[in-house]
Amino acid sequence: MSGKGGVGKSTVTALLAIHLARKGKKVAILDADFLGPSIPKLFGLDDASIGFTEKGIEPAITRKYGIKVLSIQFLLPEKDTPVIWRGPMIAGVIKDLIGKTNWEGVDYLLFDLPPGTGDAPLTLMQTANLDGVVMVASPTELTSIIVEKALNMAKMMNTRVTGLVENMSYFKCPHCGVISHIFGKHRARKLAEKYGLEVLAEIPIDPELAELSDLGEIESYETDYFREITL
Numbered sequence: 517m518s519g520k521g522g523v524g525k526s527t528v529t530a531l532l533a534i535h536l537a538r539k540g541k542k543v544a545i546l547d548a549d550f551l552g553p554s555i556p557k558l559f560g561l562d563d564a565s566i567g568f569t570e571k572g573i574e575p576a577i578t579r580k581y582g583i584k585v586l587s588i589q590f591l592l593p594e595k596d597t598p599v600i601w602r603g604p605m606i607a608g609v610i611k612d613l614i615g616k617t618n619w620e621g622v623d624y625l626l627f628d629l630p631p632g633t634g635d636a637p638l639t640l641m642q643t644a645n646l647d648g649v650v651m652v653a654s655p656t657e658l659t660s661i662i663v664e665k666a667l668n669m670a671k672m673m674n675t676r677v678t679g680l681v682e683n684m685s686y687f688k689c690p691h692c693g694v695i696s697h698i699f700g701k702h703r704a705r706k707l708a709e710k711y712g713l714e715v716l717a718e719i720p721i722d723p724e725l726a727e728l729s730d731l732g733e734i735e736s737y738e739t740d741y742f743r744e745i746t747l
């Protein structure tokens with residue numbers, strides 16, 4: 517989850533799923549960002565369809581690492597159909613998708629959430645028996661109160677925070693290799709210290725990552741920024 521939008525939640529969810537899959541784990545992603553689902557696009561699954569068997573909804577499968585992906589996008593009549601739902605509807609659909617999908621054999625189920633502390637994180641924290649929350653933030657957001665609000669939500673809901681991911685943390689010049697902390701240095705580390713949390717990854721701004729994401733080829737992104745994650 518994240519306090520604000522556009523900080524790279526979906527990108528980080530995808531990179532974390534790839535990290536775990538490369539370690540031999542069976543991974544699934546439930547795209548719970550119904551209003552702005554972007555997980556299918558990252559994996560080139562825009563035109564994917566899902567199946568229905570006696571075991572429930574069968575998610576789409578990514579090409580390279582066999583990650584199971586379920587998104588509301590797969591259930592809409594047209595790609596550009598908006599989802600216009602009030603809170604109780606969102607909560608109901610999240611519960612349905614968790615309960616009625618075939619997650620058999622999956623070691624890790626990741627949820628990509630919409631930004632903020634709204635209905636989707638509330639529903640998951642109340643009903644999904646989560647192992648933890650990965651908080652994603654950009655350096656600029658890390659000094660604002662908004663990340664702390666999200667951290668406090670997890671605390672109030674008795675949900676463990678697995679750790680922080682600082683996205684767009686720095687930029688490494690492709691010509692000379694110099695690292696520039698454009699938006700400030702080690703902000704996640706400072707916040708992690710304050711809350712006794714772990715920094716799971718510091719991910720740079722990388723045009724290659726943006727391009728592969730746009731092309732639906734995020735599984736071809738080779739660099740892994742994640743440290744060992746203990747759940």
Ligand SMILES: Nc1ncnc2c1ncn2[C@@H]1O[C@H](COP(=O)(O)OP(=O)(O)OP(=O)(O)O)[C@@H](O)[C@H]1O
Nearest residue numbers: 521522523524525526527631684720721722726729
């Ligand atoms: N580290 C990065 N380097 C380069 N581009 C990035 C990086 N992280 C994210 N982006 C780009 O920034 C944009 C927003 O990322 P993303 O969709 O993952 O954010 P989000 O937090 O999930 O957004 P939303 O709040 O809309 O759900 C995308 O175009 C993505 O490719």
